Amino acid sequence: MATLTISHLRKRFGHVEVLKGIDLEAATGEFVALVGPSGCGKSTLLAMIAGLETVSDGEIRIDDRLVNSVPPKDRDIAMVFQSYALYPTMTARQNITFGMESRKVPKAEQEEAVKRVSALLQIEPLLGRKPGQLSGGQRQRVAMGRALVRDPKLFLFDEPLSNLDAKLRVDMRTEIKKLHQRVGKTTVYVTHDQIEAMTLATRIAVMHQGALQQFDEPATIYARPANMFVAGFMGSPSMNFIPAMLTEKDGKPVVEIAVDGGGAASLPLPYAPARRPQDGKVVLGLRPEHLFRFDAELKARKPALASLIAPVDVVEPTGAETIAVLKLAEREIVGRFDPDGAPRLGERLNLGVDMANACLFDPVDEALIPRAPA
Amino acid sequence: MADVALNAEYLAASRAESRRYLWSRIGVYGFLAIFALIYLLPLFVVVANSFRSLPEITHNGLIGLPHDLTLRAWPQAWSKFCVSGACAGIQRNFYNSLMMTIPATVISTLLGALNGYVLSKWRFRGSELLFVCITLGVFMPGQIALMPWAFILGRLHLSNTIYGLILVHVAQGLSFTTLFCRNYYVNIPDDLIKAARIDGAGFWRIFFKIVLPLSPPILIVTVIWQFTGIWNEYLFGVVFTSGPQQPVTAALVALSTNQMNARAYDVASAAVLIGALPPLLIYFFGGRYFVRGLTQGAVK
Numbered sequence: 211m212a213t214l215t216i217s218h219l220r221k222r223f224g225h226v227e228v229l230k231g232i233d234l235e236a237a238t239g240e241f242v243a244l245v246g247p248s249g250c251g252k253s254t255l256l257a258m259i260a261g262l263e264t265v266s267d268g269e270i271r272i273d274d275r276l277v278n279s280v281p282p283k284d285r286d287i288a289m290v291f292q293s294y295a296l297y298p299t300m301t302a303r304q305n306i307t308f309g310m311e312s313r314k315v316p317k318a319e320q321e322e323a324v325k326r327v328s329a330l331l332q333i334e335p336l337l338g339r340k341p342g343q344l345s346g347g348q349r350q351r352v353a354m355g356r357a358l359v360r361d362p363k364l365f366l367f368d369e370p371l372s373n374l375d376a377k378l379r380v381d382m383r384t385e386i387k388k389l390h391q392r393v394g395k396t397t398v399y400v401t402h403d404q405i406e407a408m409t410l411a412t413r414i415a416v417m418h419q420g421a422l423q424q425f426d427e428p429a430t431i432y433a434r435p436a437n438m439f440v441a442g443f444m445g446s447p448s449m450n451f452i453p454a455m456l457t458e459k460d461g462k463p464v465v466e467i468a469v470d471g472g473g474a475a476s477l478p479l480p481y482a483p484a485r486r487p488q489d490g491k492v493v494l495g496l497r498p499e500h501l502f503r504f505d506a507e508l509k510a511r512k513p514a515l516a517s518l519i520a521p522v523d524v525v526e527p528t529g530a531e532t533i534a535v536l537k538l539a540e541r542e543i544v545g546r547f548d549p550d551g552a553p554r555l556g557e558r559l560n561l562g563v564d565m566a567n568a569c570l571f572d573p574v575d576e577a578l579i580p581r582a583p584a
Numbered sequence: 585m586a587d588v589a590l591n592a593e594y595l596a597a598s599r600a601e602s603r604r605y606l607w608s609r610i611g612v613y614g615f616l617a618i619f620a621l622i623y624l625l626p627l628f629v630v631v632a633n634s635f636r637s638l639p640e641i642t643h644n645g646l647i648g649l650p651h652d653l654t655l656r657a658w659p660q661a662w663s664k665f666c667v668s669g670a671c672a673g674i675q676r677n678f679y680n681s682l683m684m685t686i687p688a689t690v691i692s693t694l695l696g697a698l699n700g701y702v703l704s705k706w707r708f709r710g711s712e713l714l715f716v717c718i719t720l721g722v723f724m725p726g727q728i729a730l731m732p733w734a735f736i737l738g739r740l741h742l743s744n745t746i747y748g749l750i751l752v753h754v755a756q757g758l759s760f761t762t763l764f765c766r767n768y769y770v771n772i773p774d775d776l777i778k779a780a781r782i783d784g785a786g787f788w789r790i791f792f793k794i795v796l797p798l799s800p801p802i803l804i805v806t807v808i809w810q811f812t813g814i815w816n817e818y819l820f821g822v823v824f825t826s827g828p829q830q831p832v833t834a835a836l837v838a839l840s841t842n843q844m845n846a847r848a849y850d851v852a853s854a855a856v857l858i859g860a861l862p863p864l865l866i867y868f869f870g871g872r873y874f875v876r877g878l879t880q881g882a883v884k
Contacts, residue, residue, distance in 0.1 A: 262778050283784035295775035299797035308793070309783035356783075 243411035501545035504562035696761020721759030
């Protein structure tokens with residue numbers, strides 16, 4: 211059963227439409243990430259789910275109950291804010307119990323709940339301190355404690371990690387994932403960080419300019435992005451887009467791209483596209499990790515490996531991997547290589563392209579050209 | 585050798601530099617001292633005269649050090665001197681002022697806090713316009729309101745009463761208290777209010793449990809501002825009350841202008857000092873909060 215169902219949801223501020231008909235759902239226990247660049251409407255959507263923004267049009271249901279005009283406190287939700295929003299004059303314990311006090315929960319029950327949550331989050335020693343005496347990570351924990359203590363139907367997170375430094379952010383990310391696995395609450399999590407979305411979510415909703423671009427499992431979003439926006443937004447370094455021609459050779463589909471020094475390379479496509487745009491113009495999408503140094507052994511393992519020659523322009527070793535910028539006719543593409551046998555600066559690399567993972571997009575509407583069913 | 589020569593040259597330069605610095609300091613402090621003296625002179629005259637005897641003042645002139653210290657003027661001013669017909673000093677007027685200033689300060693500050701809370705955290709259509717209208721009162725001279733107030737107080741049967749003055753001062757003070765509190769509350773993050781709403785707190789609970797506990801810095805500023813302003817105000821006091829109902833500022837005016845016999849400079853001086861004491865004490869105890877509160881911005 212779906213805990214959260216959103217249908218045809220619209221939000222207008224004056225004449226500006228910031229949400230243009232969103233359809234979304236979260237099954238019970240699911241972790242849905244709303245991801246997109248700033249200004250895409252993801253935070254507005256979350257505020258509407260929380261009841262902090264009014265609904266212009268459409269429906270929000272929590273556990274099948276229409277909540278469009280239900281005040282926040284009666285929606286059975288809890289929220290963790292980007293700024294943590296801890297009450298500065300109260301101790302961590304008072305912060306956690308404030309909601310229960312408002313709801314007139316008996317003292318003994320409050321005590322019990324605080325004990326349970328503070329053990330879960332390991333914040334027992336911090337309970338007597340005020341937010342000003344806590345570090346960023348500790349505040350984050352207390353804020354999560356305040357949300358957890360209510361045992362709500364729905365958890366809402368609004369960019370909870372963006373105020374932490376890089377290392378702590380990764381730790382807390384793991385922590386949130388563990389927490390979700392343990393308590394199994396339906397969660398909606400807003401972030402602009404695609405890695406957070408990929409690592410945490412059971413399903414990701416990618417938003418752009420107030421519209422939902424794609425709503426699917428992380429693996430699908432990554433491997434078969436619905437359009438060029440999703441393809442470019444998810445993944446870092448982002449997907450290479452190369453203008454190409456879709457033709458046929460011996461009855462098999464082939465993608466032709468221009469290469470350095472004039473001329474073209476034809477890359478055989480191991481699958482049949484469901485449709486062919488008029489005049490055959492397409493955009494070939496290649497993820498950096500699907501580029502290799504070509505050799506026969508690899509070709510034996512990856513039969514869809516096509517090859518072409520590309521000069522190496524820039525080499526950036528990061529330790530775990532080496533990022534290389536390669537020249538391809540008028541444009542550059544980025545590849546991600548194993549440090550062993552990584553491209554060298556100035557080398558004319560014999561580049562292997564794994565066409566099994568290649569995506570084709572229609573250059574007119576930027577949508578993915580799906581694969582024909584085999 | 586070259587080093588030594590260089591060194592000497594450097595020392596001479598630095599000595600000249602520090603001499604210049606010294607003189608510029610002397611100039612600055614001397615300048616400030618002169619202005620401080622000018623500013624303190626009237627206060628000095630009043631304090632000195634309150635300890636001089638009347639014959640000595642009339643003989644030696646208004647400005648002068650006390651020859652022999654006499655405390656006679658103080659009890660006179662407090663409880664014996666005749667002001668507009670009644671011979672009980674300014675004691676009664678002093679109490680009037682307290683009875684007027686304390687409630688007017690408390691009420692106008694609390695209402696200002698409430699206004700500020702609504703105008704910053706519960707905005708509605710037109711709330712910005714309303715705020716502009718309220719702050720307009722900051723620039724409105726009190727005289728403009730004299731006639732309307734006379735009419736209102738008459739209608740409410742509050743003419744010549746302390747309650748009438750309380751009402752006037754609460755209303756006249758709202759512009760300032762609202763401005764102060766609203767501008768302070770704007771800096772309280774909205775997320776706090778949202779979190780509290782999700783936590784099930786309503787309008788009043790958020791105000792009393794979250795906003796007010798964050799408010800002491802601005803409340804102290806507002807209280808000092810209102811107390812000093814209301815205590816020192818005398819136009820409304822003079823116009824709307826008379827005789828034993830008057831606040832101390834109005835009584836001081838009566839005392840210094842309405843004299844049958846020779847002017848009692850000694851008693852007048854003592855009375856002025858008594859009348860100036862409460863705001864001074866307030867500033868003395870709360871002054872550092874006042875300065876801090878005015879310069880302090882966010883609550884983070």
